[in-house]
Amino acid sequence: MTDWSPVRKLLVETTAGKGLSHRFVAGETLDEAAAVAAALNAEGAQVSLDFLGELVGDSTAAFEARDAYLACLERIGSDGLDANISVKLTHLGLGFDEALATDLLAHLAERALDIGTTITVDMEESAFTESVISVYEAVQPVAGNLGIAVQAYLYRTQPDLDRIIPLGGHVRLCKGAYAEPEDVAYPSRARVDSAFDDLSKRLMGEPGVLPAIATHDLPRIALAKEHGANRLAPWEFQMLYGVRRDVQAQLIEDGYPLRIYLPYGSAWYSYLTRRVAERPANLAFLLRAAAGK
Numbered sequence: 001m002t003d004w005s006p007v008r009k010l011l012v013e014t015t016a017g018k019g020l021s022h023r024f025v026a027g028e029t030l031d032e033a034a035a036v037a038a039a040l041n042a043e044g045a046q047v048s049l050d051f052l053g054e055l056v057g058d059s060t061a062a063f064e065a066r067d068a069y070l071a072c073l074e075r076i077g078s079d080g081l082d083a084n085i086s087v088k089l090t091h092l093g094l095g096f097d098e099a100l101a102t103d104l105l106a107h108l109a110e111r112a113l114d115i116g117t118t119i120t121v122d123m124e125e126s127a128f129t130e131s132v133i134s135v136y137e138a139v140q141p142v143a144g145n146l147g148i149a150v151q152a153y154l155y156r157t158q159p160d161l162d163r164i165i166p167l168g169g170h171v172r173l174c175k176g177a178y179a180e181p182e183d184v185a186y187p188s189r190a191r192v193d194s195a196f197d198d199l200s201k202r203l204m205g206e207p208g209v210l211p212a213i214a215t216h217d218l219p220r221i222a223l224a225k226e227h228g229a230n231r232l233a234p235w236e237f238q239m240l241y242g243v244r245r246d247v248q249a250q251l252i253e254d255g256y257p258l259r260i261y262l263p264y265g266s267a268w269y270s271y272l273t274r275r276v277a278e279r280p281a282n283l284a285f286l287l288r289a290a291a292g293k
């Protein structure tokens with residue numbers, strides 16, 4: 001069902017809306033995404049390409065997503081991009097068929113291995129946390145080139161790491177982007193921040209995984225630097241394309257490895273509204289621009 005809410009109209013139909021979308025999304029096509037990825041590589045950042053989409057309702061759409069990701073992997077190889085891919089398992093059919101999502105992820109992982117790159121499994125709403133981790137547990141021991149995102153706002157994340165860490169790979173620590181009820185997630189920002197810091201400290205102490213600290217929050221970044229200061233194994237920061245570009249540039253200048261999460265594709269609307277929800281100033285910017293001010 002098409003959602004033609006006023007915000008969607010503003011984003012899709014106005015010059016200001018398109019401008020805001022280009023700030024956070026590389027474009028609708030793989031060509032546009034590859035060009036932006038190459039430019040980010042030239043600035044010293046690695047990239048994670050995200051073909052936008054989630055929660056597909058049938059296997060045709062899941063296979064289409066798989067094929068789009070295969071094309072993306074080929075492009076990473078042919079253009080020599082310093083990039084991996086980020087995948088939402090509900091884009092590969094997890095919402096209705098866990099076995100299908102497992103098979104499609106395994107197929108992508110095999111191709112990524114041929115190309116010499118990795119895949120990060122995004123973490124979605126808490127209704128899917130258990131099945132996302134189960135699929136990861138099924139594919140990562142065979143593939144070996146996966147990583148997974150964990151969300152600091154969930155109470156369950158520490159015990160989940162007991163399952164995830166022994167599998168190696170990379171672990172992307174983020175705060176969590178979905179509206180979750182109080183029985184599964186910390187309701188206060190302060191509790192989420194302190195959970196994030198505890199998890200970042202724990203991951204930095206784990207030599208067998210590559211911690212990817214995914215935040216734009218300056219105190220979290222400062223503490224991660226402290227936690228990682230004596231770490232001998234690699235780790236990295238990750239940030240979203242278009243968010244805190246000043247901080248991104250500074251991290252690169254200071255010599256920290258930084259990977260930029262770069263979304264592309266026609267399904268950019270829900271991604272963008274999530275970014276607007278995180279920071280209402282983005283909406284104010286949009287409304288001002290739409291009003292011509």
Ligand SMILES: Cc1cc2nc3c(=O)[nH]c(=O)nc-3n(C[C@H](O)[C@H](O)[C@H](O)COP(=O)(O)OP(=O)(O)OC[C@H]3O[C@@H](n4cnc5c(N)ncnc54)[C@H](O)[C@@H]3O)c2cc1C
Pocket residue numbers: 121122123124149151172174175176177178214215216217218238239240243244260261274275276278279282
């Ligand atoms: C690389 C990466 C991958 C991610 N993957 C996932 C995932 O798999 N699953 C998931 O649930 N979430 C994911 N997220 C989103 C994450 O959970 C948060 O919702 C998001 O990063 C905002 O939290 P923050 O840590 O930046 O801190 P915040 O406290 O929200 O923000 C800190 C500061 O960053 C700036 N900022 C933050 N967001 C925006 C924005 N949208 N626009 C402009 N400025 C902003 C502001 O200056 C803000 O004050 C990912 C985030 C990153 C960076």
